Amino acid sequence: MIYPFGEGRQRWIPYLLVVPGLLLYFMIALGPSLATSLYSFTDASGTPGGEVNWIGLDNYDEFLFAGQAALDNIDALERTIIFSVVVSSMQFGLGLIVAILLTQGLPGTRFFRTLFFMPVILGAVIQGLIWRLFLYPLGGPLSTFLEQFGMYSEFLGGQDAFWWVVVVQIWANMGITMVIFIAGLQTIPEELYEAAQIDGASSLDSFRYITWPMLTPAVNTNLILNIIGSLQAWILFLVLIGYRPGTQVLGYIIYAQGFGATGASNAPLRQGFAAAASIVLFIIVLIVGLTTQYLLRRREERLLG
């Protein structure tokens, strides 16, 4: 095979062209990740000039095994998994349904496509503000509606707060799932549906034997993004309900410990400890992500050859 990039010094061109990207990746992604790994074995507070001592696995020991606090961390992990499962599945399902509807050529398609995607571009703070106003228990829109039926809820201030964050998370990100599915649906040749119709296939048959298999790349992309994104999500918890016992997810614990935001008076920064917690979360996300990717790739090969 002829080397496409020439001979002599020209052979180095592709490697040189990759260097800037690699440097950027190292500075922004790989470098901080390696630094976090090292930090996790220290008692670093994160304050510049502060003494940093190597403490080995002490942070991991505290996070996973030290007293009730460790059990609370495990509870947070369980909550994170529940959050991820519910958000991923509902966001996936709703995104698919909406995408199918918006590719039928119905009136108002462009308007609704924009409407459903708008939350994605708002950002977490605006998303949170909108929902805090909507869920205001003293005369907010939903509160007023429920009162007509003699019902009441504290919403974000009550015991259902966690599930309201699930709702907001789905609302905030469903637009991305929808857009990816729309792109996937638009690549399916119309002729396949026409041929199926001629053969007497129903709508359900068309979906099951044409749409679903042909959407495999989009399905895989959405599942990976939804699962990994929801496992790491925490900002809406910060904006909507704050650091409240019994509601935190792992990502929020990492932030709170790292930046002294646990609500305690004069709480110290503990970035070495937070780094250890983030490595634990990374390992979980890595295992789940790789497993999901493997299973999805096998499915893709089976369906599409």
Added chain:
Amino acid sequence: MKTLRPITFMLVLAMVAMLSMQIAAQDSVTLRILVHQNPSMVTFMEEFNEEFEEANPNISIDMAVVNANDLGTVTQTRLAAGDVDIVSTTAGFSNSVQDYMEGANPPGWQVLIENGLLYDMSGQPFLENYDPVSYQDAGSFGDGIYSISLGRTVYSGIFYNKDMFEEFDIEVPTVWDELVAACETITEEGIGCMTAGGADGWPIFVGAYGILGSLFPDQAGYTEGLWTGDIRYDDEENLVMWERMQIYARDMMERGASGVPGDAAPGRFASGAVAMFPGGSWYAPAIEDADPDFDWGYIPFPGSDVEEDNLAWFGKYDQGWMVAADSPNIEAAMTYLTAFSETENYQEFVNAVGFIPTQPDVTLDTQLGEELTPYLDNFIVGWEQYWVTPTGAGQFALPYASFFAPFNEFDDPAELAARAQSDLQAGLDEVFGTE
């Protein structure tokens, strides 16, 4: 040649102008200040900053305001980034690690000092305006003075609507049963008894600190007792506390209090939506701003059955100024603090924000001052300023009323008491190596 003269003249003029601007730019500084969201304090600061800039044309003020929940975090990150000159604290130099607190992490302010991030203000002339006890108690570490305390606040009181009390013939409660009866009378009239800025989280449990204080007036001793095991969350006396906290959270707080933003709560109280508002004395200016004609009073939270136990204020040293050690504008910062500390300016500040003054020549010349005075000799630093949670303790190892429904999962005081003790004991076992 003739045409060159005007051109040359204009070029020289332009160069002189540019040089002047550069010199002026080098002399002018922008002083970056970080404060927390307290509406009356922010309003005062904006007016003060404007006057200061007029008096000091070479100093411009860039003040950033953050939510009180985020102040600690933002302070530390901006100090770390060298992105701020003057910062503030809302709790003084409290929560120090005591001898009995095995394995406890030092508080954030101590870490900042030990890492050389805070400027030592010892010897600054403006310190003479302040009561030395205030900066010794709330601003010193080692031999240095790193914060000037701007005042004390009370957080164990209840604001009450005088007109509503008169309308429903309610006497000002002096013991717990009277408070319960007053709330029942009010709610029977279809009016909420109390509100708090529950959306911000902390106002719910801080509002109940009066219950904690009146039952355990030796707050430092309470903290030590919990650590040493002499006091347990599930002992008889604490069970009374938990029972009363449940009544406060479930029956006294209006429905929906969890959704009220912190800044909106004073206005909601002043509007007459509720009869009482348990919270810090710092809310007084906001209540008056909401309705200057509103007739209110402020009393110690009567959490005890014994009237004599309900005659103290529990609170803290509140806001204090600190300066970034590596600030390039130390001189400007000292000029700013000197101006702020002048008696006239400090008097205006104190009246605006409702702080108990830390300057001996200044008095709180407001209605709040009158309300606080009868019990001011019984000012006790509150539990929150002593407490450090043992490493390994669970998240319920705190005497918080907000753990009760509707704000959290607990319906039974005994169950919460057991859980709180269990969570605390887990931490104590971890740090002391006991089982």
